[in-house]
Amino acid sequence: MAHHDLQTVSHECGDCPIRHRAVCARCETDELQRLEQIKYYRSYQAGQTVIWSGDRMDFVASVVTGIATLTQTMEDGRRQMVGLLLPSDFVGRPGRPTAAYDVTATTDLVMCCFRKKPFEDLMSTTPHVAQRLLEMTLDELDAAREWMLLLGRKTAREKIASLLAIIARRDAHLKLKSAKGAIVFDLPLTREEMADYLGLTLETVSRQVSALKRDGVIELEGKRHVIVPDFDRLIEETGDDSDGGYLV
Amino acid sequence: MAHHDLQTVSHECGDCPIRHRAVCARCETDELQRLEQIKYYRSYQAGQTVIWSGDRMDFVASVVTGIATLTQTMEDGRRQMVGLLLPSDFVGRPGRPTAAYDVTATTDLVMCCFRKKPFEDLMSTTPHVAQRLLEMTLDELDAAREWMLLLGRKTAREKIASLLAIIARRDAHLKLKSAKGAIVFDLPLTREEMADYLGLTLETVSRQVSALKRDGVIELEGKRHVIVPDFDRLIEETGDDSDGGYLV
DNA sequence: ATTCGGCCTTGATGCAGATCAAACCCGCAA
């Protein structure tokens, strides 16, 4: 694994993220061919449900553009988001026939899909694909555990600050920082979705966002466009160790 | 992967869980040899810290006997458990040099360790090890997401019932059900550890355990020995869909 | 121009669980 230069591959790979995440062209060109053959695209509109929990799922996929969420729902309607899928994130699991969560497109969404059977065959013959997938899954597991700390121990204000920091970080390498280092981005979630993410009610989310604005931690243009004038200040509000994973 | 019969292997494998979880002897006997050569054991006493978050970690391991926890701590001391390691569970991550969480032995603990470098080498040459590890990691991710629902949306009583059900299930295939189908087990956690698991205070844990006892959902002998006379009744208290993963 | 329906904000009130405090249980060592 160590000798593969995954960076250089992305340039040669066209528009499908899983190719440069899962495969190294330098030594796996034939695998690229095989991936190419079994891939296809699906599109969904904002708000559409991609998969219901329990549905048969005959493909794995990676997000090309747009944002999707994984959510769990209890019988009485309480909802908890358990995954936020941004471009290049992977959906589905080799070895599981059915989906464990509802997958919903929160924006218009394009996914690059691979039929499961051939993808699994590919996996069992090439160590690199399985390894890369393992690496991605371990990253997700880390994110899930960070999220658990948030859900179990953080205050509402810390939760909001943490979510804003997460989104800011994920967007940071795409979006520009504005003139004097401020970070600017659009919230991809409604207040209700934020609440489902954070284990809060939408009213509490609204109040805490207003509070952060009142205290100058963030500025708002409209309801979704966020300006973070001082990222360090935002991080202070999260309750996290300040050293952990600074802007990459 | 499909054609490997992992079941039959476990009999030939001696006392180290990872061997029958990660490797299939029928077609990977040489890998068994190699695993054998790089494995060694470590023992810890109850209460001992195995690894501090941020420490260099030059091995991966699987729990042989005893119980360990993964926890995250905020500067001000708020703690959240993010993993509970029972026998056969895997610790550590190929590809990461340092530990991301505190690992603590809550009982006397024996782990079967593999030096990381040779283990990674083994992984990159055999698809099966990486695949098996991926499968285990996906299971952990599912567990983490279940846990997120618990932390974000369940009431204190539901949290306690859920934890008891999880432990009952994990123990079920080892422990006996008593005479008329009651399930009996010992809590491996103190009230405080339960609180850290559930995102509660120890006082709330204590009160809710008492409440479940008062309502006849559980019986207690001493503070740790739990009798569940009617498992279905306990499941009702968790708030979960009743169909999900019954005792197995 | 008006209405409608999502989405969001803000206020008033209630309650589950946190916090503070005291005492209990029990194994163990002196």
Next chain:
DNA sequence: TTGCGGGTTTGATCTGCATCAAGGCCGAAT
């Protein structure tokens, strides 16, 4: 036998967030 300390229970009070309720904003349809 006494005292001690870690784990636990239970009570009294406080508080952060949920709940209930009303209204505002704004883009899209009529």
